[in-house]
Amino acid sequence: MLSLVTFLLVGCEPPPPPVPGQVERTGEVLKVVNGQNVTQGMVDAQLDQLPAETKDQIVARGQMDRVKENVVIGEVLYQEALKQKLQDDPKVKSSIALAERGALASALIERTVTARMTDDAIKKWYDDHAVQFARPQVKARHILFDKKDKAEAEKALEALKADRSKFGEIATAKSIDKGSAKDGGDLGWFDKNRMVPEFADAVFAGNKGDLLGLVETKFGFHIIEIEDKRESVPVDEVKDKIKGQLRDDLVKAYIEELQKAATITDATAAAAGGASVTPAPAEGAAPAAEAPPAAGK
Numbered sequence: 001m002l003s004l005v006t007f008l009l010v011g012c013e014p015p016p017p018p019v020p021g022q023v024e025r026t027g028e029v030l031k032v033v034n035g036q037n038v039t040q041g042m043v044d045a046q047l048d049q050l051p052a053e054t055k056d057q058i059v060a061r062g063q064m065d066r067v068k069e070n071v072v073i074g075e076v077l078y079q080e081a082l083k084q085k086l087q088d089d090p091k092v093k094s095s096i097a098l099a100e101r102g103a104l105a106s107a108l109i110e111r112t113v114t115a116r117m118t119d120d121a122i123k124k125w126y127d128d129h130a131v132q133f134a135r136p137q138v139k140a141r142h143i144l145f146d147k148k149d150k151a152e153a154e155k156a157l158e159a160l161k162a163d164r165s166k167f168g169e170i171a172t173a174k175s176i177d178k179g180s181a182k183d184g185g186d187l188g189w190f191d192k193n194r195m196v197p198e199f200a201d202a203v204f205a206g207n208k209g210d211l212l213g214l215v216e217t218k219f220g221f222h223i224i225e226i227e228d229k230r231e232s233v234p235v236d237e238v239k240d241k242i243k244g245q246l247r248d249d250l251v252k253a254y255i256e257e258l259q260k261a262a263t264i265t266d267a268t269a270a271a272a273g274g275a276s277v278t279p280a281p282a283e284g285a286a287p288a289a290e291a292p293p294a295a296g297k
Helices: 002-011 040-048 052-060 064-083 090-116 119-128 147-162 164-174 197-205 239-261
Strands: 029-033 036-039 137-145 186-190 211-217 220-230
Touching: 029 064, 036 040, 036 064, 040 064, 052 064, 090 239, 119 239, 137 147, 137 164, 137 197, 147 164, 147 211, 147 220, 197 211, 197 220
Parallel strands: none
Antiparallel strands: 029 036, 137 186, 137 220, 211 220
C-alpha cells in the first residue's frame, strides 16, 4: 500500500522547469563544445535576427567565419551560465522573461505588418502622399565631346539627324563620359537639380523625342536625346522607400487597435498608499501565518 502511495505521489510531481535558451541544433555540425554540437542551423538562426542589409554586408565582406566563431563563443558562455545555475537567479529570470515577452511582441508585430503590407496598401499610401513624388523628371541619353573637338561633335550631330538609331553606337565609341558611354549614353531618369544649369535648362525645355545639340557646358559639348518625360515618380520606383514609412504607420495603427480593444483601467486605490502586488508564495511553500486577533476580540 505504501509503495502505491509513494508511486502516486511521485507521479503527481510537476515536471522540472524547462532549461532556458535551448535551440534546435540542426544542419551541418561546425564545432563540438563539451559534447554539444554547434551547427549551421544555429548560425542561420543568429543571422535571421539581423536586418537584411546587415546580412548582405556580412556576406559581401567575407565575415561569415566571424559569425560562426561568435556562435561558438556564445555556446561556451551559455554552458558555463547553466553550470553556475544562473537561470535560477531572480534577476536573470526576470531578464529572460522580459526577453521572451519582447520576442513575442516583435513576432506579433512583424506577422501583422507583413500581412497588411499589400500592394493596395502601398498604392494608397503613395496616393495619400502624392505631393512627395510630384516632381518633373526627364529620361535622356547624351554624347559628350571635349571642347577642342567641336568639329567632331558637329559631324556626329549631323549623322544622328540622318539616322537616330546610331546614337548608342556613337556614344559608346566617342563620348568622353565613360560612365554613361558603356550604356550607350543612357543617363536614366533625373531631376532638374541633378544636372548643370545649361544641360538641365535645355532638356527640361524640350519635348519627348527631341534631339538637342550642341549644348555647351563646363564639361564640353553635349548631344542629347530626350527619351521620355514625366511629372511624378511612379509608385514602383519608390516602393521600397514607401514600405519603410508605411511600416511605421501600420505598427502604430495596430497598437492603437489592440489598446482600444483591451480593457485598460486605472488601479483602484485600496488604501491611502494605492494598490500594490506582492509576490505569490513559491509552489509548495506553507501559507503565511494569520496575525493573532487583537486583545479583547
